[in-house]
Amino acid sequence: MRKIEVAASITTADFGNLYRVVRKLERAGVDRLHLDVMDGHFVPNITFGPDVCAAVRRLTDLPIDVHLMISEPARYLERFIAAGTDTITFHYEIGDSAHGKHATLARIRDAGRGAGLAISPSTPAKVLRDFADDLSLVIVMTVEPGFGGQHFMPGPAGKIAEVRRMFNDRPRFSVHADGGVSADTAEVVGGYGVTTCIVGSALFQRGRDTALEVQEVKRAAGNARYDAR
Numbered sequence: 001m002r003k004i005e006v007a008a009s010i011t012t013a014d015f016g017n018l019y020r021v022v023r024k025l026e027r028a029g030v031d032r033l034h035l036d037v038m039d040g041h042f043v044p045n046i047t048f049g050p051d052v053c054a055a056v057r058r059l060t061d062l063p064i065d066v067h068l069m070i071s072e073p074a075r076y077l078e079r080f081i082a083a084g085t086d087t088i089t090f091h092y093e094i095g096d097s098a099h100g101k102h103a104t105l106a107r108i109r110d111a112g113r114g115a116g117l118a119i120s121p122s123t124p125a126k127v128l129r130d131f132a133d134d135l136s137l138v139i140v141m142t143v144e145p146g147f148g149g150q151h152f153m154p155g156p157a158g159k160i161a162e163v164r165r166m167f168n169d170r171p172r173f174s175v176h177a178d179g180g181v182s183a184d185t186a187e188v189v190g191g192y193g194v195t196t197c198i199v200g201s202a203l204f205q206r207g208r209d210t211a212l213e214v215q216e217v218k219r220a221a222g223n224a225r226y227d228a229r
């Protein structure tokens with residue numbers, strides 16, 4: 001079985017009890033936390049900013065990935081770097097030039113953090129080729145960014161395999177599937193060679209056993225047949 005990581009997205013968790021949420025996720029065996037930052041402009045929803053990321057950082061030693069769904073990541077970058085998270089990813093679709101995106105990725109790397117780009121469902125994987133030397137992770141969106149709890153889109157998931165092929169020579173590169181990933185859909189993204197399953201609402205539904213869901217996602221994705229060529 002391939003070893004697949006689970007990154008827990010707290011977007012649909014109880015924000016009034018983040019301490020308990022984080023403890024529960026640690027006990028459930030998640031490998032990383034995934035923090036969805038939304039600005040009400042790039043996406044039609046608002047979540048939280050760098051201060052909450054810093055607060056979560058103080059709660060845990062788990063690696064933390066920040067997923068910026070904001071129009072101007074460069075403008076707020078220092079504050080997210082100061083929040084102490086391990087990786088910072090922003091969207092390819094922001095209205096910034098290629099030069100601007102390269103510069104932002106370089107600032108993230110210079111701060112010693114993993115730098116990532118996320119691609120929305122309608123963005124082709126080939127746009128990432130120009131950034132091959134800049135990236136330590138890619139997030140492939142399997143829902144339209146903006147809300148937790150949406151249905152998994154199987155079509156865009158196929159880009160995971162393209163991204164894997166593009167970065168195959170990179171030992172520590174990771175490709176994350178984000179949106180609608182659960183024990184029911186993990187086999188699909190596992191079959192495309194995903195390294196990290198981002199799981200949100202499936203971990204927080206009433207009556208669900210969070211630890212069991214984490215195990216089942218890892219099992220379903222890890223057992224899926226993936227042919228690297």
Ligand code: DX5
Binds near residue numbers: 144149202
């Ligand atoms: C969507 C976010 C996702 C999402 C994951 O814009 O980037 O991380 O909240 O949650 P589920 O698993 O509920 O789709």
Ligand code: ZN
Binds near residue numbers: 009034036067178
């Ligand atoms: Zn996300």
